[in-house]
Amino acid sequence: MASTVNLKEANGNQSSWDTLLPDFPKGPLCKYRKKASFNWKEMAVFLDGEDIIQLKNRIFSALENDPFFAHRPGEDLSREKYQELTFLRCKRLFEYDFLTQQEIIENPLKIFNMVICIGMYDWSPCLQYFLHCGVFAGTILSASNRFADLLGKVFNMEIFGCFALTELSHGTNTKGIRTTATFDRSTQEFIINTPDFEAAKFWVGNMGKHATHAVVYAQLYTPDGQCQGLHSFIVQIRDIKTLLPMPGVMVGDIGKKIGQNGLDNGFAMFHNVRIPKENILNIAGDVTAEGKYSSSFKDVKERFSASLGSLSIGRILITAVSATNLKLALSIAIRFSATRHQFGPTDEEEIPVLEYQTQQWRLLPYLAAAYVLDYFSKSLFENFVEFFAGLLTKQRSQRQADLGREIHALCAASKPLSSWTAQQAAQECREACGGHGYLAINRLGEIRNDNDPNCTYEGDNNVLLQQTSNYLMGWMNCIRDKVPFESPLGTINFLQDYHHILGRKFTAVSVEDCMDSSVPLAAYKWLVCYLLRESDLKLKKEKQSGQSDFEAKNNCQVYYCRSLAIAFIEQTVLQRYHDYTHDPNIPSALQTVLKNLSALYGLWSLSKHLAVLYQGGYVSGEQAGRFIQNAILELCYRLKDDAVALVDVFAPPDFILNSPIGKASGELYKNMWSEILQGNKALNRPSWIIFAK
Numbered sequence: 001m002a003s004t005v006n007l008k009e010a011n012g013n014q015s016s017w018d019t020l021l022p023d024f025p026k027g028p029l030c031k032y033r034k035k036a037s038f039n040w041k042e043m044a045v046f047l048d049g050e051d052i053i054q055l056k057n058r059i060f061s062a063l064e065n066d067p068f069f070a071h072r073p074g075e076d077l078s079r080e081k082y083q084e085l086t087f088l089r090c091k092r093l094f095e096y097d098f099l100t101q102q103e104i105i106e107n108p109l110k111i112f113n114m115v116i117c118i119g120m121y122d123w124s125p126c127l128q129y130f131l132h133c134g135v136f137a138g139t140i141l142s143a144s145n146r147f148a149d150l151l152g153k154v155f156n157m158e159i160f161g162c163f164a165l166t167e168l169s170h171g172t173n174t175k176g177i178r179t180t181a182t183f184d185r186s187t188q189e190f191i192i193n194t195p196d197f198e199a200a201k202f203w204v205g206n207m208g209k210h211a212t213h214a215v216v217y218a219q220l221y222t223p224d225g226q227c228q229g230l231h232s233f234i235v236q237i238r239d240i241k242t243l244l245p246m247p248g249v250m251v252g253d254i255g256k257k258i259g260q261n262g263l264d265n266g267f268a269m270f271h272n273v274r275i276p277k278e279n280i281l282n283i284a285g286d287v288t289a290e291g292k293y294s295s296s297f298k299d300v301k302e303r304f305s306a307s308l309g310s311l312s313i314g315r316i317l318i319t320a321v322s323a324t325n326l327k328l329a330l331s332i333a334i335r336f337s338a339t340r341h342q343f344g345p346t347d348e349e350e351i352p353v354l355e356y357q358t359q360q361w362r363l364l365p366y367l368a369a370a371y372v373l374d375y376f377s378k379s380l381f382e383n384f385v386e387f388f389a390g391l392l393t394k395q396r397s398q399r400q401a402d403l404g405r406e407i408h409a410l411c412a413a414s415k416p417l418s419s420w421t422a423q424q425a426a427q428e429c430r431e432a433c434g435g436h437g438y439l440a441i442n443r444l445g446e447i448r449n450d451n452d453p454n455c456t457y458e459g460d461n462n463v464l465l466q467q468t469s470n471y472l473m474g475w476m477n478c479i480r481d482k483v484p485f486e487s488p489l490g491t492i493n494f495l496q497d498y499h500h501i502l503g504r505k506f507t508a509v510s511v512e513d514c515m516d517s518s519v520p521l522a523a524y525k526w527l528v529c530y531l532l533r534e535s536d537l538k539l540k541k542e543k544q545s546g547q548s549d550f551e552a553k554n555n556c557q558v559y560y561c562r563s564l565a566i567a568f569i570e571q572t573v574l575q576r577y578h579d580y581t582h583d584p585n586i587p588s589a590l591q592t593v594l595k596n597l598s599a600l601y602g603l604w605s606l607s608k609h610l611a612v613l614y615q616g617g618y619v620s621g622e623q624a625g626r627f628i629q630n631a632i633l634e635l636c637y638r639l640k641d642d643a644v645a646l647v648d649v650f651a652p653p654d655f656i657l658n659s660p661i662g663k664a665s666g667e668l669y670k671n672m673w674s675e676i677l678q679g680n681k682a683l684n685r686p687s688w689i690i691f692a693k
């Protein structure tokens with residue numbers, strides 16, 4: 001990936017690192033910072049590069065110095081006020097114009113980092129902004145270049161957009177979408193209709209209050225009465241000046257959610273809403289003036305994939321968004337754990353809770369996951385950039401099609417992996433901070449609730465995993481027939497060795513033998529092949545017993561295809577991180593800690609599959625399982641003194657993290673006390689109190 005640039009920059013000197021990354025205030029965390037095996041500034045520059053750090057600094061300091069983004073300790077905003085503030089903040093983001101088109105073209109990772117920086121502050125304005133200029137505008141941009149005028153208005157914020165696929169009664173099942181777009185030859189228009197309230201567009205971000213335009217997915221009907229399948233259309237839903245609904249549109253807000261309440265999610269119904277013929281986003285197909293359907297895709301399936309292709313970037317970014325939530329939660333929990341003293345070997349001496357084996361085992365594997373998933377999401381984003389360039393230049397090569405399929409299969413599993421990891425970590429971090437973790441000002445509840453929908457939107461995690469297992473099962477014929485095969489990104493190439501891999505066994509004979517990520521990686525390759533074989537056999541058995549294709553597939557999910565998809569993505573994520581951390585050009589001072597993170601993530605993830613590893617005979621005997629467990633504990637212990645510095649590398653400034661117990665000074669109690677007393681109602685007498693006489 002960007003490692004060549006970063007390797008060059010990593011040779012920079014201490015003074016340039018100091019200019020980019022100021023020292024933290026002195027305080028109780030110094031004790032751990034001094035014990036770290038590496039320089040956190042060197043690591044930050046190595047991972048991101050100076051250019052990205054400068055961008056992050058620019059964004060963070062703009063938000064910190066802007067009264068619109070000021071925090072109000074102890075104030076409970078009403079939902080309406082929060083929505084208003086979110087919109088005003090979103091508008092400010094436009095005014096800042098943090099990145100030029102040229103900068104994005106030169107380094108697309110900058111837009112990726114911009115999403116993360118703003119989201120670290122609050123996901124509501126971040127999603128509002130990117131649903132408008134990323135998802136809404138991005139879908140239009142990838143379809144055609146005939147919407148330049150409209151896109152100009154998007155980027156000037158003269159109109160406001162949303163992406164309307166889901167309906168009240170169908171979400172993940174996109175084939176079940178029932179909104180219709182019927183072509184009227186006589187007026188050269190499409191007529192958009194909602195057949196009944198169950199087909200109302202629902203859940204749509206920005207639609208509740210602000211959106212004036214929507215990308216609406218609908219079943220396209222040609223004048224011959226034929227349904228041509230799912231297509232997308234630009235539909236104006238509100239008047240630009242008054243924000244009143246356009247004729248034939250009923251639009252509203254769906255109400256309070258568990259999290260992300262600054263964002264207005266809405267519903268809409270359409271009654272004979274006419275839009276010009278040009279408003280079809282002709283990615284999958286188009287209609288001639290005479291009303292004939294035309295598509296450059298011969299296959300209905302290919303057309304369907306093309307019409308949903310724009311979802312992949314969202315899933316990749318959700319992988320990154322979730323990894324960001326992981327970083328936020330860990331920044332708070334690890335800084336807390338390093339400064340919170342409880343119990344100790346003697347009555348006089350209390351020790352930081354980070355010194356407890358349990359606390360290390362609960363938090364440090366997630367710290368490793370944050371590094372691994374962060375790297376993976378960036379590398380997958382870069383793969384997508386290559387794919388997107390092909391889309392924009394209308395490439396129709398086999399490689400382009402294969403790349404689209406492979407990226408789809410990867411992000412359909414990396415979104416579940418990352419969002420579930422962040423979900424579990426947020427809860428673990430909340431509990432790891434004891435009672436203080438439950439105090440809203442410390443932000444762990446907000447992180448947990450705002451992360452939660454990452455498991456659901458852009459496709460429910462459990463259903464998406466089926467896309468990945470379908471992709472893997474699709475290679476079985478080549479494997480059986482021993483036909484050579486490969487994929488553009490090479491993620492399935494190891495399956496060519498399937499028969500050979502299935503014959504392998506776990507060979508480590510000591511804990512020390514397990515301390516490198518090559519050990520879990522080899523085990524994962526076996527696990528993927530084994531689960532592939534078992535899933536294939538199970539599917540055959542189901543079919544032989546007379547089950548329909550639908551039933552047979554359904555009966556192969558739990559313990560088979562679902563586990564296969566999870567094992568495959570964990571293997572892929574680990575493979576990329578292993579290769580990255582084992583590059584001999586990595587600065588020598590960083591090699592050990594990065595390799596430890598790689599090994600810990602690999603072993604910890606693998607340990608959840610121990611039952612299957614024993615079941616399939618890859619490992620046997622009591623010792624093998626013990627080696628893995630002890631290696632995990634040993635790696636946690638080795639990483640314990642690096643944990644604060646590892647968090648310093650990715651934690652945003654205090655203002656952005658917005659958690660007294662997570663502040664960089666580590667003055668845990670002073671920071672909490674000060675914030676509590678700043679609460680404008682902390683010392684108020686209740687106005688409602690009446691005691692019984």
Ligand SMILES: CC(C)(COP(=O)(O)OP(=O)(O)OC[C@H]1O[C@@H](n2cnc3c(N)ncnc32)[C@H](O)[C@@H]1OP(=O)(O)O)[C@@H](O)C(=O)NCCC(=O)NCCSC(=O)CCCCCCCCCCCCCCC(=O)O
Pocket residue numbers: 111115127130131133134135138163165166171172173174175205301304305306308309310311312313314317318321404405408457458459460463464467470471
């Ligand atoms: C995937 C489905 C579940 C499939 O359902 P089916 O079972 O009905 O179909 P099949 O399996 O038969 O599929 C047929 C065929 O198509 C292929 N396919 C499907 N999808 C794709 C795809 N995306 N790419 C390529 N190929 C695809 C599939 O593999 C099959 O091919 P084969 O037979 O050859 O295997 C599907 O129905 C589905 O996608 N369901 C989920 C619906 C969904 O995702 N809805 C989303 C609604 S919008 C939403 O939720 C938004 C929420 C908010 C999001 C916040 C985003 C945060 C990030 C910020 C974004 C910033 C962006 C800025 C970037 C920028 O500036 O650019």
Ligand SMILES: Cc1cc2nc3c(=O)[nH]c(=O)nc-3n(C[C@H](O)[C@H](O)[C@H](O)COP(=O)(O)OP(=O)(O)OC[C@H]3O[C@@H](n4cnc5c(N)ncnc54)[C@H](O)[C@@H]3O)c2cc1C
Pocket residue numbers: 131163164165166169170171172173202203204205257260265453456457458459460461462463
């Ligand atoms: C905060 C938020 C924001 C959103 N923003 C948008 C937006 O901007 N635009 C938009 O169009 N949509 C949006 N959505 C909708 C979102 O994309 C859908 O909720 C999502 O795709 C899941 O679909 P669903 O709700 O219909 O769940 P369903 O698909 O109905 O799933 C319900 C349950 O059934 C299970 N299930 C379903 N099918 C199967 C199967 N085949 N096998 C096994 N289990 C199955 C699922 O695992 C799940 O547990 C948003 C949702 C949320 C929560």
